[in-house]
Amino acid sequence: MRDLDYLKLLSKQYPSVADVANEIINLKAILNLPKGTEHFLTDMHGEYEAFSYHLRSASGVLKFKIDDIFGHTLTMDEKKNLATLIIYPEKRLKYVKTSYSGSMTEWYKVTIYRLITICKVVSSKYTRSKVKKALPSDFNYILDELLNIESKQLNKEKYYNEIVDTIVELERADRFIVAICGLVQKLAVDILHIMGDIYDRGPGPHLIMDELMKHSNVDIQWGNHDILWMGAALGHQTMIAEVLRIALRYSNVECLEEGYGINLLPLGSLAMTVYKDDPCKEFMPKVSNEQFYEEKDKLLIARMHKAIAIIQFKLEGQLIKRKEEFKRTDRLLLDMVDYERGVLTIDGVEYPLTSCNFPTIDSNNPYVLTKYEKEVIDKLSSYFKNSEKLQKHIYYFYTNGSLYLKYNGNLLYHGCILLDEKGDYLNAFIEGKKYKGVELLDKYEELARRAYFTRKESDIDWLWYLWTGRKSPMFAKEKMATFERYFTTDKKLHEEKLNPYFKYREDESICRKILESFDLDPDSGHIITGHTPVKVKKGESPLKANGKLLVIDGGMSRAYQNTTGIAGYTLMYNSWGLRLVSHHPFTSEDEIVREGVKINSNIDVLQKTNRKTVGDTDIGRKLLSQIDDLKELMTVYRSGQIQERRKKL
Numbered sequence: 001m002r003d004l005d006y007l008k009l010l011s012k013q014y015p016s017v018a019d020v021a022n023e024i025i026n027l028k029a030i031l032n033l034p035k036g037t038e039h040f041l042t043d044m045h046g047e048y049e050a051f052s053y054h055l056r057s058a059s060g061v062l063k064f065k066i067d068d069i070f071g072h073t074l075t076m077d078e079k080k081n082l083a084t085l086i087i088y089p090e091k092r093l094k095y096v097k098t099s100y101s102g103s104m105t106e107w108y109k110v111t112i113y114r115l116i117t118i119c120k121v122v123s124s125k126y127t128r129s130k131v132k133k134a135l136p137s138d139f140n141y142i143l144d145e146l147l148n149i150e151s152k153q154l155n156k157e158k159y160y161n162e163i164v165d166t167i168v169e170l171e172r173a174d175r176f177i178v179a180i181c182g183l184v185q186k187l188a189v190d191i192l193h194i195m196g197d198i199y200d201r202g203p204g205p206h207l208i209m210d211e212l213m214k215h216s217n218v219d220i221q222w223g224n225h226d227i228l229w230m231g232a233a234l235g236h237q238t239m240i241a242e243v244l245r246i247a248l249r250y251s252n253v254e255c256l257e258e259g260y261g262i263n264l265l266p267l268g269s270l271a272m273t274v275y276k277d278d279p280c281k282e283f284m285p286k287v288s289n290e291q292f293y294e295e296k297d298k299l300l301i302a303r304m305h306k307a308i309a310i311i312q313f314k315l316e317g318q319l320i321k322r323k324e325e326f327k328r329t330d331r332l333l334l335d336m337v338d339y340e341r342g343v344l345t346i347d348g349v350e351y352p353l354t355s356c357n358f359p360t361i362d363s364n365n366p367y368v369l370t371k372y373e374k375e376v377i378d379k380l381s382s383y384f385k386n387s388e389k390l391q392k393h394i395y396y397f398y399t400n401g402s403l404y405l406k407y408n409g410n411l412l413y414h415g416c417i418l419l420d421e422k423g424d425y426l427n428a429f430i431e432g433k434k435y436k437g438v439e440l441l442d443k444y445e446e447l448a449r450r451a452y453f454t455r456k457e458s459d460i461d462w463l464w465y466l467w468t469g470r471k472s473p474m475f476a477k478e479k480m481a482t483f484e485r486y487f488t489t490d491k492k493l494h495e496e497k498l499n500p501y502f503k504y505r506e507d508e509s510i511c512r513k514i515l516e517s518f519d520l521d522p523d524s525g526h527i528i529t530g531h532t533p534v535k536v537k538k539g540e541s542p543l544k545a546n547g548k549l550l551v552i553d554g555g556m557s558r559a560y561q562n563t564t565g566i567a568g569y570t571l572m573y574n575s576w577g578l579r580l581v582s583h584h585p586f587t588s589e590d591e592i593v594r595e596g597v598k599i600n601s602n603i604d605v606l607q608k609t610n611r612k613t614v615g616d617t618d619i620g621r622k623l624l625s626q627i628d629d630l631k632e633l634m635t636v637y638r639s640g641q642i643q644e645r646r647k648k649l
């Protein structure tokens with residue numbers, strides 16, 4: 001029996017038996033709608049165009065919907081063109097107008113009828129009120145009418161045709177098509193799960209963030225690269241240096257300067273002064289669009305890249321020394337360099353450095369910044385802290401993100417659950433207490449949130465730990481061999497050993513144990529993760545542990561497509577089950593608009609179940625408990641314990 005005070009409160013919202021009955025009927029009806037489609041994306045690494053394509057096309061699912069709806073009544077080309085229009089309506093309309101030889105009036109009418117048909121199908125999964133809320137304001141009334149009448153219904157056929165004819169006559173067809181295509185995109189997916197690593201390597205993470213913030217239903221599982229940016233945005237100088245180093249390594253200056261208004265001039269001046277005669281060959285940017293860069297531009301970027309890398313190594317050293325708890329003294333590499341002989345000594349073995357020009361390093365005090373370096377990093381950190389856009393994006397990470405998520409029976413996280421060599425949960429001591437498994441993740445999340453609220457450097461240091469620490473579930477590797485990768489050639493030194501979890505994730509019993517420890521059903525649940533690109537080229541499968549665990553990082557990041565051999569995976573979980581889609585490299589929007597979408601996605605059906613309804617989901621369970629509350633309210637109304645307040649007629 002619910003508390004009477006609680007029911008009194010509820011009675012304010014539902015003041016009469018009739019109101020309660022209406023709501024119960026409404027909720028029960030919702031429980032029987034098909035489960036909404038979940039769309040999982042991971043490791044976008046700044047690839048805005050590919051991301052946007054996935055979002056607009058629901059990762060190829062729209063193309064399949066069109067096939068289902070129109071079957072053989074349309075040709076393959078017609079279906080392809082329709083899909084292209086829905087994905088890129090503005091650009092495709094422009095293209096059609098210049099290339100179509102028939103009557104445009106006819107084209108508009110036929111196209112609008114087809115779009116309405118598709119829209120009806122994708123909206124049929126939702127309540128009328130949810131669809132109404134999603135309608136674009138310009139065409140709210142008209143779309144509501146068109147979606148809810150049958151064109152063949154007696155007396156309505158003329159009315160329906162009249163609406164469509166008038167839209168075309170009044171030259172509103174372009175805007176109407178753009179609006180309805182946007183609606184189809186929106187309704188095709190109910191919720192978007194982003195499994196982390198939006199940032200670094202590619203040019204457009206800020207654009208991805210803008211797009212996500214427009215979306216109505218998104219959750220993010222923080223990736224190590226996102227955590228890095230979260231720390232940088234809070235003004236943490238070590239992480240700012242790291243963010244800039246990676247950006248310069250991939251010559252992504254635009255994202256910083258134009259996207260976030262971060263002025264790189266001070267760093268440029270430092271680089272040109274301090275490294276003016278240094279060829280900086282280890283720091284040449286990785287650029288795929290070579291032709292846009294002149295040699296002198298590349299050299300400038302390389303020098304800035306080196307300048308910030310050295311600042312990063314120094315600041316990291318300072319952090320490691322002040323934070324003994326992180327147990328990271330193995331990374332105090334600047335102490336291990338003989339600056340006269342140009343060698344690095346690790347565990348008694350000497351490795352020659354590829355170059356040894358360190359004009360800002362005092363060999364007796366290698367971690368101290370020069371006055372000039374300090375001035376530059378101070379300025380840069382004020383730019384990061386004052387970038388309004390960056391601050392908004394990071395706030396969004398905190399409000400819509402978490403370290404892991406349990407959703408409809410599945411467990412979602414970016415990297416790993418830390419295990420030891422024996423496959424048991426790895427213990428970690430934090431602030432004097434021992435944690436492992438779920439508790440460890442919860443503790444890390446608490447620390448990440450504390451950093452945002454206190455903004456104390458010693459708290460923000462924990463974000464750095466999550467970026468690269470030995471026991472970080474997002475990084476999941478023993479160390480980050482950045483210095484060695486720049487300055488030594490010995491491949492053994494470049495290795496970054498993965499946590500034993502990556503061996504055990506192939507083991508079904510371990511994956512089941514993990515699901516159970518999160519209070520999830522190991523029979524029906526799945527673990528869904530990103531972080532490690534699946535080397536499809538070498539025969540690796542994204543399905544591990546008999547399909548209990550899925551790794552959906554297939555390399556949306558262009559920089560990793562050579563390793564993976566594909567352009568990424570996306571996962572869809574609709575009312576029929578889980579479907580994994582693999583993608584061929586994204587070419588360009590213009591090419592797709594011209595040539596039409598390619599049918600290049602393979603779909604593997606992982607689980608074909610009876611059709612799931614909202615009643616089978618987490619939301620469904622909440623609705624069921626609301627129904628129970630309402631039933632009790634009805635009982636107390638009837639027994640007179642609470643008075644009904646009937647509306648006056």
Ligand SMILES: O=P(O)(O)OC[C@H]1O[C@](O)(COP(=O)(O)O)[C@@H](O)[C@@H]1O
Pocket residue numbers: 197201224225477480481482496531
């Ligand atoms: O390939 P890049 O851009 O040099 O980055 C290499 C670094 O990125 C990392 O792989 C981390 O990034 P991921 O989370 O994408 O794996 C480090 O372990 C490694 O040192």
Ligand SMILES: [Mn+2]
Pocket residue numbers: 197223224225414474531532
């Ligand atoms: Mn990652």
